Amino acid sequence: MLKTAKLSKPHFATLCFESVPIMQAMNAESTQHDEYALRTAQFFDSMGSDYENAFAHDACLNNFIKKVLTMFPPASSVLDVGCGTGTPVSKTVAAQGHKVTGIDIAPKMVELSRKAVPNATFEVADMLEYVPKQKMDVVLNILSLFVLSRKEMETMSKKWAEWLLPNGLLCICMFAAEDCNPTKDMYDEDGLCARGMPHMFMGQQDLLTMLTRQGWEKMLEDAGFKIVDTEVDLFEPPAGAKSDPEPHYFIIARRLS
Numbered sequence: 001m002l003k004t005a006k007l008s009k010p011h012f013a014t015l016c017f018e019s020v021p022i023m024q025a026m027n028a029e030s031t032q033h034d035e036y037a038l039r040t041a042q043f044f045d046s047m048g049s050d051y052e053n054a055f056a057h058d059a060c061l062n063n064f065i066k067k068v069l070t071m072f073p074p075a076s077s078v079l080d081v082g083c084g085t086g087t088p089v090s091k092t093v094a095a096q097g098h099k100v101t102g103i104d105i106a107p108k109m110v111e112l113s114r115k116a117v118p119n120a121t122f123e124v125a126d127m128l129e130y131v132p133k134q135k136m137d138v139v140l141n142i143l144s145l146f147v148l149s150r151k152e153m154e155t156m157s158k159k160w161a162e163w164l165l166p167n168g169l170l171c172i173c174m175f176a177a178e179d180c181n182p183t184k185d186m187y188d189e190d191g192l193c194a195r196g197m198p199h200m201f202m203g204q205q206d207l208l209t210m211l212t213r214q215g216w217e218k219m220l221e222d223a224g225f226k227i228v229d230t231e232v233d234l235f236e237p238p239a240g241a242k243s244d245p246e247p248h249y250f251i252i253a254r255r256l257s
């Protein structure tokens, strides 16, 4: 609540953060949480529908959504976390008769989602603080974990378990560290996460923090999930998007009863 009120004040919208790569800044474990939320919201608000124009036509993502839809119970309650503009994910899922709630930290993204998917519910919220009104059949976190630190990803894994009904479905799209060309020195001591991997996203050079495949497996198992399917697919954003190719790592996991 506090965060939403802060973000809606006009003077926050004029703050400038261009000099610091967003993901680099946000991946520092010591980052102040309010600053993180504000910068993330501003970064994605500044993009608005440009993001959708560049990324919504990703055939692999659209195929993944089609695949997971076959695993949803009829009329599922679905939470789309970091919903962006609502297209293609919330829109495709809602069109199949599921009850979609989308959250995003960026108010402009939520506004675009509301317009694009009028038969779903959207709200401005930080996933790290959000508490759903009901337990969900399905949680989707599609390309929305990039600015989280390793510790925050672990926090999210516990939240997914709290938010889902027993046997509920968790669908994630991220990158796995080993697909981002890390050097040996970029790995954490336990070898399950790598940091500082350069990546260009929408014209901005960032440094990524990513779990390895084994890191994902361990984190999700520790949180009470069983991975049922994974796949990797390289998405080539259009030239105008000023973004590096993205090795999308898709994970489908079930919350154990």
Ligand SMILES: C[S@@+](CC[C@H](N)C(=O)[O-])C[C@H]1O[C@@H](n2cnc3c(N)ncnc32)[C@H](O)[C@@H]1O
Binding pocket: 040, 041, 044, 055, 081, 082, 083, 084, 085, 086, 087, 088, 089, 103, 104, 105, 106, 109, 125, 126, 127, 128, 141, 142, 143, 144, 145, 147
């Ligand atoms: C790369 S976009 C992906 C959007 C959408 N899931 C899709 O695949 O089209 C990432 C989205 O996650 C949102 N986001 C990032 N951090 C967030 C957080 N802590 N809480 C909620 N949303 C967040 C951003 O505002 C942005 O809209």
